[in-house]
Amino acid sequence: MRISGKYSTVIVINFGGQYAHLISRRLRELGVYTEILHYYEASPEKVGELGADAVVLSGGPRSVHEPGAPRIGDWVLRLDVPVLGICYGHQLLATMIGGRVEKGPGEYGRTWIRVLRRDDPLFQGWGLEEETWMSHGDYVASLPDSAEVLAVSKDTGYIAAFRLRDKPIYGVQFHPEVSHTPKGRLLLDNFVSLVAGLEKNWRPENIVEKLVEEIRARIGHDEKVLVAVSGGVDSTTTALLVKKAIGDRLVAVFVNHGLLRKGEAKEVLGLLRSLGIEPIYVDASRLFLERLRGVRDCEEKRRIIGRTFVEIFEEIARRDPAIKWLAQGTTYPDVIESGAVPGADRIKSHHNVGGLPEKLGLRVLEPLRYFYKDEVRRIAMALGVPRSYAYRHPFPGPGLAVRVIGEVTEEKLRVVREASWIVEEELKKAGLYYDVWQAFAVVGDDEWVGVKGDQRAIGRIVIVRIVLSDDGMTADWARIPYEVLDKIAWRITSEVPGVTMVTYAVTTKPPSTIEPC
Ligand code: XMP
Numbered sequence: 001m002r003i004s005g006k007y008s009t010v011i012v013i014n015f016g017g018q019y020a021h022l023i024s025r026r027l028r029e030l031g032v033y034t035e036i037l038h039y040y041e042a043s044p045e046k047v048g049e050l051g052a053d054a055v056v057l058s059g060g061p062r063s064v065h066e067p068g069a070p071r072i073g074d075w076v077l078r079l080d081v082p083v084l085g086i087c088y089g090h091q092l093l094a095t096m097i098g099g100r101v102e103k104g105p106g107e108y109g110r111t112w113i114r115v116l117r118r119d120d121p122l123f124q125g126w127g128l129e130e131e132t133w134m135s136h137g138d139y140v141a142s143l144p145d146s147a148e149v150l151a152v153s154k155d156t157g158y159i160a161a162f163r164l165r166d167k168p169i170y171g172v173q174f175h176p177e178v179s180h181t182p183k184g185r186l187l188l189d190n191f192v193s194l195v196a197g198l199e200k201n202w203r204p205e206n207i208v209e210k211l212v213e214e215i216r217a218r219i220g221h222d223e224k225v226l227v228a229v230s231g232g233v234d235s236t237t238t239a240l241l242v243k244k245a246i247g248d249r250l251v252a253v254f255v256n257h258g259l260l261r262k263g264e265a266k267e268v269l270g271l272l273r274s275l276g277i278e279p280i281y282v283d284a285s286r287l288f289l290e291r292l293r294g295v296r297d298c299e300e301k302r303r304i305i306g307r308t309f310v311e312i313f314e315e316i317a318r319r320d321p322a323i324k325w326l327a328q329g330t331t332y333p334d335v336i337e338s339g340a341v342p343g344a345d346r347i348k349s350h351h352n353v354g355g356l357p358e359k360l361g362l363r364v365l366e367p368l369r370y371f372y373k374d375e376v377r378r379i380a381m382a383l384g385v386p387r388s389y390a391y392r393h394p395f396p397g398p399g400l401a402v403r404v405i406g407e408v409t410e411e412k413l414r415v416v417r418e419a420s421w422i423v424e425e426e427l428k429k430a431g432l433y434y435d436v437w438q439a440f441a442v443v444g445d446d447e448w449v450g451v452k453g454d455q456r457a458i459g460r461i462v463i464v465r466i467v468l469s470d471d472g473m474t475a476d477w478a479r480i481p482y483e484v485l486d487k488i489a490w491r492i493t494s495e496v497p498g499v500t501m502v503t504y505a506v507t508t509k510p511p512s513t514i515e516p517c
Helices: 019-030 044-049 088-096 184-195 204-218 233-249 264-274 285-292 298-319 332-338 356-360 373-382 410-429 482-495
Strands: 009-014 033-038 054-057 083-086 100-115 129-142 147-153 159-164 169-172 224-228 250-256 280-283 323-327 363-365 438-452 455-468 499-504
Touching: 009 019, 019 033, 019 184, 019 332, 019 373, 054 088, 054 184, 083 088, 088 100, 088 129, 088 159, 088 169, 100 159, 129 159, 169 184, 204 233, 204 373, 224 233, 224 298, 233 250, 233 264, 233 323, 233 373, 250 264, 250 298, 264 280, 285 298, 298 323, 298 356, 410 438, 410 455, 410 482, 410 499, 438 499, 455 482, 482 499
Parallel strands: 009 033, 009 054, 054 083, 083 169, 224 250, 224 323, 250 280, 323 363, 455 499
Antiparallel strands: 100 129, 100 147, 147 159, 159 169, 438 455
16 A cells, blocks of 8 residues: 555655654654655655655765765756755765765764754744754765855854755755754754645544555455454554454454563453454463573574464464465564665564464565554554553563573563563653653573571562663663652562562663663
8 A cells, every 4th residue: 555645745765874764753743644765766756656745865874975875866956846855865965966075073962053044944943053963974065056055063164054046955964853953843844834835634543444445455355364463552453453444354363472561461352352352362371481491592582482473373374274364563664674775784583473474375464564653553542442552662572581681480580570560560650651662670690699687688680671762773761760760679679579689771772772682
């Protein structure tokens, strides 16, 4: 399904790194639909086919002077829609119009700029001097007469923004998409509303009926669709869309791998039933835990868990030959990531029931492939999922197996389950749960000597990890008030037997990942 056409559409051309998604998400939040194209797949035909009303060139980690640096043709200057280049995109546009880009000491982090043309629509509402966030080594040193400088860096005098005099083609050196550029959102809004004159008509929840019709049209009258539901918002929303489209020909399967959070199996089953979905419930916890016995390596744990899921689904599909489809809750970042530049690092193998469709000869249905998480949440609520559930923290497919460092044992699972429950409960009590991306406990094999009563007692160390993030790609540790941390630590050591020390993880991602392994 293609979504563009009816909605105002901005194409974001991706020059590598993680900027493109953030730009795209910010634009969607403003109410326009976006699609990301890798620079090497962008062409005037493709941009036209997608019904682009404006184009944004993203930042990227390379230098325009490097051999093999990502480029696009100068067709982009001849488009009849506005163009905004950001950071690398700004430098690329500058070279394309005959400007000079040079190496410099760079500007990193908070950078003040002086706006020279506050009357330009792009800078409506900006002050004379404003704070921005920059991250670049090269800079635009000069521009031809066809361009006008709109802003400069206060300290270095570097060109911070320009436009072509006779066309709405703009470049900005700073990153308007990050929250550290306080007026960045306003600038993007100006680009969309004032420069491009677009109507902000994109609402993900308005296309639920269209998604349902698409599914109905694709699935044969006697075919069934298997959906692996985990209780997460993506798989629950996928199942609800399929259910709305084909009713009882949805085969929802909920596998309990014994690595769920406290009370989770019951909660998920209750939610699904309240939404009219009666899943096949498979309690395979014993099987999973047996297979994980003695396994310390995290990627090995993921492989074992993935393989065991596959076996269970194979068995279900074998018993019902009408199952011809597998619906997955794949979201837009997964789709773009899987088409990423070859050689991109795979940091962890986040399994999404990988390999299953090919093995079973099933066709794949991914109704959420054009949506971001926050959009999926809105669709979920439009389908009747309670807000408290739609906004639950993400939980990894391999569950607590990745929150236990070293071998997964019943005892460590008990510790991590109870301790995580306390972390979540205290955050909810403090009204902070929905302010953070994830909050959980981790346990490994390290020990700490404790004093219980008058006795020395050796116990485990529990690490509490609470992070802020937009999408899980980067994260900061949450500055939780000391009283809340104190309460969490006190409750874990008093209520969870065998724990003598609680620590708080204060490392960002990168360099750490969010989960411990
Ligand atoms: P990391 O630990 O890589 O996590 O910083 C980034 C986000 O991904 C989640 N995560 C997983 N999700 N299967 C999943 O479905 C996995 O194996 C997995 N590992 C990490 C993590 O919870 C965080 O939100």
